[in-house]
Amino acid sequence: MQRYFLVKIGQSILLLFGVFLVVFMIVRITGDPASLMLSREATPEQVEAFREKMGFNRPLLVQFFDFASKAVVGDFGNSLHFRTPALPLVLERLPATVQLAAAGLLMAVVVGIPLGLVGGFNPGGAVDSLGRSLALLGQSIPNFWLALILILFFAVRLGWFPSFGRDELKSVVLPAFVLGLPTMGQLVRLTRSAVLEIRGEDFIRTAHSKGLEPRTIYVRHVLRNVAIPLVSVVGIQFGYMLGGSIIIETVFAWPGMGQLLQQAIGWRDYPLIQAVAVFTSFVVLGLNLLTDVAYSLIDPRIRYGN
Amino acid sequence: MSNVLEVRDLVTRFYTLDGVVHAVNGVSFDLAEGETLGIVGESGSGKSVTMMSLLGLIPMPPGKVEGGQASFTTSDGRRDLLQMSADELRDVRGGRIGFVFQDPISTLNPILTIGEQIAEVLIRHQDMSRQEAQERTLKLLGSVGIPDPELRYKAYPFQFSGGMRQRVVIAIAIACTPEIVIADEPTTALDVTVQAQITDLFRRLREELGVAVIWITHDLGVVAGLVDRVLVMYGGRVAEIAPVDDLYENPQHPYTVGLLGALPSLESKESKRLVSIRGVPPDLLIPLEHCPFAWRCDYAFDRCWEEIPPLLSVGERHQSACFYDLEKGGPRDV
Amino acid sequence: MATRETTPERGADSLLDVERTFRDRLAYVARLFARDRSGVVGLVLFLIVVIAAVFAPLIAPYDPLEQTLRDAKMPPAWSAEGSTEHLFGTDNLGRDIFSRIVHGTRVSLTVGFFGVLIAGTLGLVFGAIAGYIGGRVDATIMGIVNLILSLPYLLFVVVIAAILGRSLLNVILIFGITDAPIFARTTRGEVLRIRKSGYVESAISAGARWGRIVFDHIIPNLIGPLITLGTFEMSRMIFYEAGLGFLGLSVPPSVASWGNMLSAGRKYLTSSPWIATFPGLAIVFTSLGMNLLGDWLRDVLDPRLRRAR
Numbered sequence: 001m002q003r004y005f006l007v008k009i010g011q012s013i014l015l016l017f018g019v020f021l022v023v024f025m026i027v028r029i030t031g032d033p034a035s036l037m038l039s040r041e042a043t044p045e046q047v048e049a050f051r052e053k054m055g056f057n058r059p060l061l062v063q064f065f066d067f068a069s070k071a072v073v074g075d076f077g078n079s080l081h082f083r084t085p086a087l088p089l090v091l092e093r094l095p096a097t098v099q100l101a102a103a104g105l106l107m108a109v110v111v112g113i114p115l116g117l118v119g120g121f122n123p124g125g126a127v128d129s130l131g132r133s134l135a136l137l138g139q140s141i142p143n144f145w146l147a148l149i150l151i152l153f154f155a156v157r158l159g160w161f162p163s164f165g166r167d168e169l170k171s172v173v174l175p176a177f178v179l180g181l182p183t184m185g186q187l188v189r190l191t192r193s194a195v196l197e198i199r200g201e202d203f204i205r206t207a208h209s210k211g212l213e214p215r216t217i218y219v220r221h222v223l224r225n226v227a228i229p230l231v232s233v234v235g236i237q238f239g240y241m242l243g244g245s246i247i248i249e250t251v252f253a254w255p256g257m258g259q260l261l262q263q264a265i266g267w268r269d270y271p272l273i274q275a276v277a278v279f280t281s282f283v284v285l286g287l288n289l290l291t292d293v294a295y296s297l298i299d300p301r302i303r304y305g306n
Numbered sequence: 307m308s309n310v311l312e313v314r315d316l317v318t319r320f321y322t323l324d325g326v327v328h329a330v331n332g333v334s335f336d337l338a339e340g341e342t343l344g345i346v347g348e349s350g351s352g353k354s355v356t357m358m359s360l361l362g363l364i365p366m367p368p369g370k371v372e373g374g375q376a377s378f379t380t381s382d383g384r385r386d387l388l389q390m391s392a393d394e395l396r397d398v399r400g401g402r403i404g405f406v407f408q409d410p411i412s413t414l415n416p417i418l419t420i421g422e423q424i425a426e427v428l429i430r431h432q433d434m435s436r437q438e439a440q441e442r443t444l445k446l447l448g449s450v451g452i453p454d455p456e457l458r459y460k461a462y463p464f465q466f467s468g469g470m471r472q473r474v475v476i477a478i479a480i481a482c483t484p485e486i487v488i489a490d491e492p493t494t495a496l497d498v499t500v501q502a503q504i505t506d507l508f509r510r511l512r513e514e515l516g517v518a519v520i521w522i523t524h525d526l527g528v529v530a531g532l533v534d535r536v537l538v539m540y541g542g543r544v545a546e547i548a549p550v551d552d553l554y555e556n557p558q559h560p561y562t563v564g565l566l567g568a569l570p571s572l573e574s575k576e577s578k579r580l581v582s583i584r585g586v587p588p589d590l591l592i593p594l595e596h597c598p599f600a601w602r603c604d605y606a607f608d609r610c611w612e613e614i615p616p617l618l619s620v621g622e623r624h625q626s627a628c629f630y631d632l633e634k635g636g637p638r639d640v
Numbered sequence: 641m642a643t644r645e646t647t648p649e650r651g652a653d654s655l656l657d658v659e660r661t662f663r664d665r666l667a668y669v670a671r672l673f674a675r676d677r678s679g680v681v682g683l684v685l686f687l688i689v690v691i692a693a694v695f696a697p698l699i700a701p702y703d704p705l706e707q708t709l710r711d712a713k714m715p716p717a718w719s720a721e722g723s724t725e726h727l728f729g730t731d732n733l734g735r736d737i738f739s740r741i742v743h744g745t746r747v748s749l750t751v752g753f754f755g756v757l758i759a760g761t762l763g764l765v766f767g768a769i770a771g772y773i774g775g776r777v778d779a780t781i782m783g784i785v786n787l788i789l790s791l792p793y794l795l796f797v798v799v800i801a802a803i804l805g806r807s808l809l810n811v812i813l814i815f816g817i818t819d820a821p822i823f824a825r826t827t828r829g830e831v832l833r834i835r836k837s838g839y840v841e842s843a844i845s846a847g848a849r850w851g852r853i854v855f856d857h858i859i860p861n862l863i864g865p866l867i868t869l870g871t872f873e874m875s876r877m878i879f880y881e882a883g884l885g886f887l888g889l890s891v892p893p894s895v896a897s898w899g900n901m902l903s904a905g906r907k908y909l910t911s912s913p914w915i916a917t918f919p920g921l922a923i924v925f926t927s928l929g930m931n932l933l934g935d936w937l938r939d940v941l942d943p944r945l946r947r948a949r
Binding site: 014015018019022026027029030036136137139140141142144145146148149151152156239240242243244246247250251258261262265273276277280281284285288 | 783784786787790791792793794795796798799800802803804875879882883886887889902905906909910913916917919920923924927928931932
Binding site for chain 1: 413
């Protein structure tokens with residue numbers, strides 16, 4: 001068990017290292033990160049001076065080592081736009097994104113899982129059809145478009161919710177719903193198929209052969225087994241929402257990390273972009289690790305296995 | 307000795323997308339108190355479906371029991387299983403009739419301790435408190451031969467070997483001292499040495515508890531030293547039924563003969579080729595008006611194709627559903 | 641036929657079973673469609689999109705780039721100020737929306753199709769190598785796969801697109817490469833499963849040559865999951881292309897892509913909502929079709945799963 005944790009942590013560290021590498025490489029795809037970062041009006045002399053200042057002329061390996069060793073302690077240099085350290089700017093935005101993702105996850109779980117459960121216990125029934133339609137729509141409707149439509153109706157025409165910003169508590173409703181909709185659909189499907197699969201297992205037949213009450217069978221035998229893969233999915237989806245909020249935050253002018261990224265791209269502020277990319281990946285990786293740990297604690301086969 | 311179970315003309319069908327599957331077509335037999343009956347047949351013969359449909363364990367949307375009676379006698383009297391409500395059947399399952407299934411790893415819930423899985427039955431049927439159920443479970447673990455019961459109580463199925471897991475399943479089956487234990491291929495998924503241990507365990511439990519056992523298997527060799535009588539099934543019908551020694555020495559149904567011929571034997575002095583029965587099992591989607599074995603039978607004649615042979619008496623407590631008399635070498639006089 | 645000599649047998653009923661004739665398979669597919677009509681719906685929707693893409697210049701009444709500023713921001717034909725000249729109205733530069741929607745199918749399908757082609761090929765090759773060879777090679781390949789899969793996808797796609805600049809080719813390449821890992825993982829899983837199940841060993845011990853093994857055993861088992869996955873991933877790519885377009889990072893702004901249209905439409909959401917509405921509906925239409933088709937394909941091509949309905 002200890003070994004399992006150590007292995008997982010080791011893997012996560014390796015992955016983080018991989019993230020550093022990817023982010024480092026991305027900025028250098030075009031070959032000249034300096035001209036990437038400066039505006040088009042910059043003269044060749046200014047570009048060269050910039051290159052010197054940022055150390056882009058050094059050997060790649062040296063640059064990478066420098067980048068990685070600084071990134072590990074959270075030093076991403078100064079934002080080109082704000083001229084203050086990049087990471088604190090990102091951290092400032094973190095609570096907003098977390099709030100958004102958490103609200104979205106909550107909606108997805110509260111709606112998606114029950115629908116999936118009922119669908120799995122009564123396949124072909126009315127609730128099942130409802131759930132599966134929701135899942136299909138969640139997968140087929142581009143959520144940024146849905147955002148526009150919802151803003152048009154609920155914010156502008158009906159005035160129930162603000163159309164942008166994070167000023168009131170109910171500001172989070174529309175963006176969270178839109179962000180959480182694909183996950184909602186996914187949870188319906190997964191829960192449903194997990195329930196159906198578990199119900200077909202031999203040990204459920206055994207439970208019936210013991211003459212147990214249906215409620216006992218559902219809760220003790222089916223649901224507990226269904227919960228295991230669900231925990232894993234919920235954790236991963238939370239990570240997905242944290243990392244994938246850029247478009248939603250842009251549409252709703254939600255002051256989170258995603259919106260910051262969008263702005264940074266407009267400003268060509270690559271130190272800031274790097275900071276957002278690395279930090280977000282770090283958070284997502286951390287979440288995945290936590291999910292793995294939680295999973296291993298719930299499933300006795302992993303907890304007590306070798 | 308009285309009969310604990312009397313089944314008459316059981317008919318079970320499955321209404322599937324591909325058609326109607328005639329799984330059980332008029333099966334009748336008796337089970338005496340404390341008797342061990344072996345039900346032998348190949349896959350698709352209906353041997354499992356017969357017992358499962360008596361207790362409501364077949365999936366009921368496609369499956370349907372369409373006829374027959376099954377009178378079950380306990381200390382509370384005689385009831386027809388097929389007329390019972392779902393609630394009543396639930397009381398019987400686990401409480402008065404126990405089950406042992408084939409593959410112990412998939413039969414047990416992987417995320418519950420084995421102690422909990424045994425105690426569950428006791429709490430459900432005997433109204434025990436958790437404490438009482440736990441004590442009784444520890445005793446049960448001992449009686450099925452699991453060492454260190456206190457430790458094992460909290461263990462999970464994957465931490466046991468196959469033979470141990472099957473012992474746990476047996477403990478669950480006998481927990482409430484039922485009248486009957488239905489064992490569906492209990493040793494098929496186990497190593498040969500472990501098989502012997504489990505069959506020994508059954509013999510011992512049978513003596514100690516006086517429980518009647520129905521042992522379902524495709525392997526005629528396994529039942530030889532274990533059962534009192536054998537019921538051979540084919541195509542959803544009973545082909546032959548006889549006391550075990552009688553069946554082995556004097557089989558009357560060509561299918562049984564074929565099955566026995568396919569058994570390797572330690573006793574034959576010369577090396578003999580194992581004879582397999584030619585052909586394949588019948589398609590259960592097609593309801594037959596003739597003997598289901600006719601295609602594969604070396605002795606089939608006109609009558610076999612015109613009527614379904616009923617179970618005919620061919621000896622003491624020995625019946626065979628066949629129009630051909632093997633000893634005589636010609637059709638029976640019926 | 642049942643004769644007295646042989647018992648009638650049930651025929652094998654997998655679509656990929658080598659003993660079925662082509663006509664048998666066609667009849668079988670027709671039966672499957674009849675049983676599950678949502679698959680038909682999906683196929684129809686998908687075909688409509690494909691036809692629109694192929695025959696776009698013939699179907700669209702206007703050139704998608706043609707601007708008639710006089711007629712700018714005209715609402716759809718069925719509203720008061722609309723006219724039948726512009727069925728879905730015009731956008732802020734007077735371009736006919738219906739024509740742009742129709743031409744938009746070309747961008748979306750091109751991105752989806754070629755994206756999946758590249759991702760699928762890369763994924764198939766690396767996944768098969770990883771699964772077949774195993775050991776260090778496997779660990780390395782899967783390490784990279786897992787790295788890419790654990791990164792926040794949208795974020796990295798957006799950053800890379802921002803860096804590379806707006807072009808159709810860039811978008812296709814980005815999706816092709818970033819989506820390859822999922823094909824690799826699926827392929828590897830299947831290859832491992834096939835290796836474990838003994839087909840390959842028994843084929844080798846029966847003397848089959850390598851090529852035969854690949855064609856008779858490995859490929860039929862891979863086709864099903866890969867086609868299904870390809871359908872879903874194509875739908876995803878169409879989504880993400882629209883997302884990139886919405887952020888102004890996909891194809892150049894004048895090109896008629898649904899994402900671009902949504903981006904433009906956002907500014908005029910309250911005044912001329914139709915500009916943004918129709919491209920979104922087009923995406924929903926296409927995605928719905930592909931997802932339904934994908935679901936149906938998954939049921940059909942995996943004989944094991946089919947039984948468990």
